[in-house]
Amino acid sequence: MGSITLKNVRKAFGEVEVIPGVDLEINDGEFVVFVGPSGCGKSTLLRLIAGLEDVTGGQIQIDGKDVTDAGPAKRGLAMVFQSYALYPHMSVRKNIAFPLKMAKMSEAEQEKRVSHAAKILNLDSYLDRKPGQLSGGQRQRVAIGRAIVREPSAFLFDEPLSNLDAALRVNMRVEISELHNNLKTTMIYVTHDQVEAMTMADKIVVLRAGNVEQVGSPMELYAKPRNRFVGGFIGSPNMNFLEGAAAAAHGAHAIGVRPEHWQLSTTEGAFPGKVGVAEHLGSDTFLHIQLNDGTPIIARAEGEFPVHHGDNIWLTPQDGRVYKFDKQGLAL
Amino acid sequence: MATRQTQSLARLMRAPAIILLLIWMIVPLAMTLYYSFLNYNLLNPANTSWARFFNYQYFYTDPAFWASIWNTLVLVLGVLSITVIGGIGIAMLIDKPIFGQGIVRILVISPFFVMPPVAALIWKNMIMHPSYGVFADLAKFLGMQPVDWFAQYPLFSIILIVAWQWLPFATLILLTALQSLDGEQMEAAEMDGAPAVQRFIHLTLPHMARAITVVILIQTIFLLGVYAEILVTTNGGPGNASTNLTFLIYRAARLNFDIGGAAAGGIIAVVLANIVAIFLMRAVGKNLD
Numbered sequence: 001m002g003s004i005t006l007k008n009v010r011k012a013f014g015e016v017e018v019i020p021g022v023d024l025e026i027n028d029g030e031f032v033v034f035v036g037p038s039g040c041g042k043s044t045l046l047r048l049i050a051g052l053e054d055v056t057g058g059q060i061q062i063d064g065k066d067v068t069d070a071g072p073a074k075r076g077l078a079m080v081f082q083s084y085a086l087y088p089h090m091s092v093r094k095n096i097a098f099p100l101k102m103a104k105m106s107e108a109e110q111e112k113r114v115s116h117a118a119k120i121l122n123l124d125s126y127l128d129r130k131p132g133q134l135s136g137g138q139r140q141r142v143a144i145g146r147a148i149v150r151e152p153s154a155f156l157f158d159e160p161l162s163n164l165d166a167a168l169r170v171n172m173r174v175e176i177s178e179l180h181n182n183l184k185t186t187m188i189y190v191t192h193d194q195v196e197a198m199t200m201a202d203k204i205v206v207l208r209a210g211n212v213e214q215v216g217s218p219m220e221l222y223a224k225p226r227n228r229f230v231g232g233f234i235g236s237p238n239m240n241f242l243e244g245a246a247a248a249a250h251g252a253h254a255i256g257v258r259p260e261h262w263q264l265s266t267t268e269g270a271f272p273g274k275v276g277v278a279e280h281l282g283s284d285t286f287l288h289i290q291l292n293d294g295t296p297i298i299a300r301a302e303g304e305f306p307v308h309h310g311d312n313i314w315l316t317p318q319d320g321r322v323y324k325f326d327k328q329g330l331a332l
Numbered sequence: 333m334a335t336r337q338t339q340s341l342a343r344l345m346r347a348p349a350i351i352l353l354l355i356w357m358i359v360p361l362a363m364t365l366y367y368s369f370l371n372y373n374l375l376n377p378a379n380t381s382w383a384r385f386f387n388y389q390y391f392y393t394d395p396a397f398w399a400s401i402w403n404t405l406v407l408v409l410g411v412l413s414i415t416v417i418g419g420i421g422i423a424m425l426i427d428k429p430i431f432g433q434g435i436v437r438i439l440v441i442s443p444f445f446v447m448p449p450v451a452a453l454i455w456k457n458m459i460m461h462p463s464y465g466v467f468a469d470l471a472k473f474l475g476m477q478p479v480d481w482f483a484q485y486p487l488f489s490i491i492l493i494v495a496w497q498w499l500p501f502a503t504l505i506l507l508t509a510l511q512s513l514d515g516e517q518m519e520a521a522e523m524d525g526a527p528a529v530q531r532f533i534h535l536t537l538p539h540m541a542r543a544i545t546v547v548i549l550i551q552t553i554f555l556l557g558v559y560a561e562i563l564v565t566t567n568g569g570p571g572n573a574s575t576n577l578t579f580l581i582y583r584a585a586r587l588n589f590d591i592g593g594a595a596a597g598g599i600i601a602v603v604l605a606n607i608v609a610i611f612l613m614r615a616v617g618k619n620l621d
Contacts, residue, residue: 085514
């Protein structure tokens with residue numbers, strides 16, 4: 001079991017209020033991703049849940065039990081750190097067995113659980129190596145193994161993939177998702193990478209300056225961003241925003257159109273502009289366009305779109321794909 | 333080709349320094365070796381003759397010899413254990429952020445700047461003196477008989493003084509090691525359910541192993557030659573109770589004017605120090621890979 005409830009959780013470091021008050025409900029078995037730009041307090045929120053930081057106010061409940069003042073070990077959570085935080089002088093086997101040893105588990109049970117975890121994570125042949133002799137991806141797996149063996153009520157991941165190269169990151173993303181499907185344990189995952197958030201999460205929590213901007217499934221956030229910030233943050237490349245006359249025509253202060261929601265034409269359309277850099281990827285073409293009024297726009301065309309630097313181009317938003325925002329940035 | 337040239341050039345360039353060091357070391361060693369085979373007493377320098385192994389036999393059969401070896405051993409091990417254990421403790425204390433951290437750290441390190449004879453004299457006359465030392469005042473305040481430290485516990489007193497001098501060194505080295513300990517590892521261990529003592533045993537100690545090795549190696553080299561502290565406090569006494577090997581050699585050379593005997597003692601000390609060094613390097617050098 002691993003349902004976690006935050007009730008008006010606040011955190012201040014001295015005078016600086018990092019988290020002004022967060023209410024959040026995480027259900028058992030959910031994969032929740034905290035996402036937001038650097039310094040938005042997402043890691044702090046995770047550390048508050050882990051018990052590595054003391055809350056300034058509010059309450060944290062795990063399975064309905066108040067754990068606000070409980071130490072990290074008492075909460076039954078396991079954490080995977082950004083730096084992996086493996087114990088460098090212990091072999092992989094001892095690293096993974098460490099929490100079990102601390103729990104005074106019998107040697108036989110330790111051995112059983114370690115080999116089980118090693119099998120899940122393909123670490124069988126590395127058990128007697130030291131962390132220093134492993135690659136980044138293998139270290140990552142050891143860190144996950146150390147978390148798995150405790151059979152925690154929830155896993156906490158603190159930007160676990162940020163130290164890996166791009167290809168490995170994609171692999172590990174799939175592996176962690178796979179792991180979640182096998183274990184069906186609650187996972188809380190912190191990242192600044194919205195692609196990780198979109199691909200892995202059951203539920204995304206978008207944070208900005210310690211405030212929860214929106215909570216919802218990836219598709220909900222994509223289709224119905226609550227405000228301009230969420231609209232701009234979710235989706236890659238970022239949403240394009242237009243203000244002034246173009247927005248007024250839609251009865252809004254600003255409108256947002258995602259790069260994939262433009263109709264492109266070399267002859268006619270709503271907004272004329274000039275093509276800047278064109279990135280031809282084969283499957284897609286990303287066009288960096290400067291509208292005649294100076295607004296920079298990124299548009300995605302499926303497949304090959306044969307334009308070059310300096311060509312004239314006309315953009316038209318697809319029907320029903322225009323996001324409208326008022327002066328405060330809230331969605332209309 | 334270029335590399336080979338650079339290598340031979342490099343060899344040429346460092347040759348003068350190495351040769352100088354070699355002469356610096358070899359000449360005194362050779363002279364000591366030469367003297368150790370002579371009957372050579374400063375009270376009668378004209379009557380110098382070939383002694384073969386007599387000096388060695390004489391030094392070795394001196395009843396003070398084994399006592400001095402034992403004292404050297406006790407002194408080294410005593411100081412090492414006090415400085416390493418105390419150093420770990422103090423390093424862990426001043427590693428925590430506290431008010432006035434800068435001043436506290438300077439105070440902790442300051443004994444290292446006091447030269448050995450001065451430190452020993454301060455301890456002798458102001459701290460351990462049986463009538464007006466701080467310890468005596470303390471004992472009287474508690475209604476106890478003041479202890480005459482240098483008469484009753486001569487070797488222990490010297491261990492205390494030397495340990496006081498070397499504690500800052502150990503603390504400094506161990507503190508830097510402690511500061512390089514990864515905070516996330518500690519947090520991970522905390523999440524893994526390891527209480528403070530277990531974290532110390534399984535994380536902090538192994539992390540500091542290398543620094544502890546360095547402290548032991550460097551201190552052993554210096555502690556084998558402790559001399560000034562003994563000279564200004566107990567003068568090796570009472571009897572031979574606080575005479576170590578270095579001091580025994582000093583006594584032979586400067587009190588008995590027996591250059592031959594002292595040289596033989598010096599050679600024995602060099603041999604013993606090398607034996608210790610080999611074992612030490614073997615035993616703890618594994619941590620230094």
